[in-house]
Amino acid sequence: MTLLVEKHDGYRQLSLNRPERLNALNTEMHGALMAALTEAEADPDCRAILLTGAGRGFCAGQDLGDVQVGDSGVPDLKAVLERYNALIRKLRALEMPVVCAVNGVAAGAGANLALACDIVLAAKSANFIQAFSRIGLIPDCGGTWFLPRLVGAARARALAILAEPLPAERAAEWGLIWQAMDDDALMNEAHKLAARLAKQATIGIAFAKRAFDAAETNTLGQQLDLERDLQDELGHTPDYAEGVRAFVEKRAANFTGKR
Ligand code: LHQ
Numbered sequence: 001m002t003l004l005v006e007k008h009d010g011y012r013q014l015s016l017n018r019p020e021r022l023n024a025l026n027t028e029m030h031g032a033l034m035a036a037l038t039e040a041e042a043d044p045d046c047r048a049i050l051l052t053g054a055g056r057g058f059c060a061g062q063d064l065g066d067v068q069v070g071d072s073g074v075p076d077l078k079a080v081l082e083r084y085n086a087l088i089r090k091l092r093a094l095e096m097p098v099v100c101a102v103n104g105v106a107a108g109a110g111a112n113l114a115l116a117c118d119i120v121l122a123a124k125s126a127n128f129i130q131a132f133s134r135i136g137l138i139p140d141c142g143g144t145w146f147l148p149r150l151v152g153a154a155r156a157r158a159l160a161i162l163a164e165p166l167p168a169e170r171a172a173e174w175g176l177i178w179q180a181m182d183d184d185a186l187m188n189e190a191h192k193l194a195a196r197l198a199k200q201a202t203i204g205i206a207f208a209k210r211a212f213d214a215a216e217t218n219t220l221g222q223q224l225d226l227e228r229d230l231q232d233e234l235g236h237t238p239d240y241a242e243g244v245r246a247f248v249e250k251r252a253a254n255f256t257g258k259r
Contacts, residue, residue: 003032004054005039008191010198011048012040019055022105024063025113030083037090047202047257049094050194051117052101052187061108061131077137084109084141091116092213095206096257097197101190102168102177107131112141115150118209119193120177123186127165128176134163149216150176201239202257233259 004015014036016023023029040046053059062084067075091098091113100117107129114120114128122128130139130147138144139160147156151174159166168180181189197205207230215223234240239255246253 002029011194013050015054017054022057022060023053024060026063026066047198048194049098057104058102058106059110061110088116088142097205099194102126109141112143115146122168122180123183124180126168129165130159201255
């Protein structure tokens with residue numbers, strides 16, 4: 001099994017599971033990950049995802065032994081990239097929060113897979129490596145889009161060109177990820193976070209994801225209109241009504257995540 005799926009109360013943990021290859025992504029793992037996300041979406045009881053890796057690595061990117069050689073005699077990267085792009089699009093559009101617990105090295109597509117998630121936690125021993133330039137490629141899986149937005153143009157370019165490992169603590173200082181933490185605390189914290197998110201007003205979180213992504217191309221005027229429309233829709237959800245009621249009654253809200 002290249003992907004382990006564990007169901008928890010309100011969320012699912014997906015663990016990339018090829019530890020002997022540092023969870024490098026092959027065709028089978030891609031398929032399993034896409035299928036697991038589709039299943040999670042269809043389950044009304046699943047309101048958050050926790051993505052991590054089995055063993056000492058998070059994900060070493062594309063399995064370099066699993067790239068089909070095309071007619072021209074060179075690896076057919078286009079076909080492989082179509083799969084990655086579909087995966088990144090799916091994660092960004094998923095109507096629930098995605099927590100990524102980077103338990104060890106995240107290299108190449110593995111690094112940018114993590115960056116596509118909504119909240120990234122990492123073990124202090126983990127590193128992020130934009131390994132692509134080492135094999136003559138550019139950052140893909142949204143890397144050229146995520147990096148400058150997260151850490152600024154100068155750092156983005158140096159990360160991509162030099163392909164040096166960026167330790168988790170510096171990644172957090174630079175704003176590439178949310179938090180770095182002691183290795184032995186990581187999974188406990190990640191589970192606590194996923195469980196907490198699964199009890200939040202998750203449809204609101206889904207709309208915030210959509211708004212942040214739209215903001216990348218919208219003008220302020222367009223974004224104000226979008227916020228108004230999304231807020232108007234959220235204003236008709238049971239979670240909004242419950243949130244306000246719970247506030248007034250000075251009690252914890254009981255959210256459902258339903259539209
Ligand atoms: C691997 C891999 C790996 C296979 C470690 N594949 N076996 C998209 C579309 C199409 C094509 C191409 O690419 C892409 C996007 C990309 O992701 S490109 C970037 C691909 N990834 C890389 O270039 C990273 C390659 N890996 C490494 O540089 C190192 O393994 C890192 C720095 C991640 C970790 O180093 P170490 O901690 O020293 O571990 P290791 O190198 O000894 O790896 C452990 C094993 O895992 C080893 O196998 P072995 O049989 O010797 O024990 C590696 O060969 C294997 N492995 N990454 N991507």
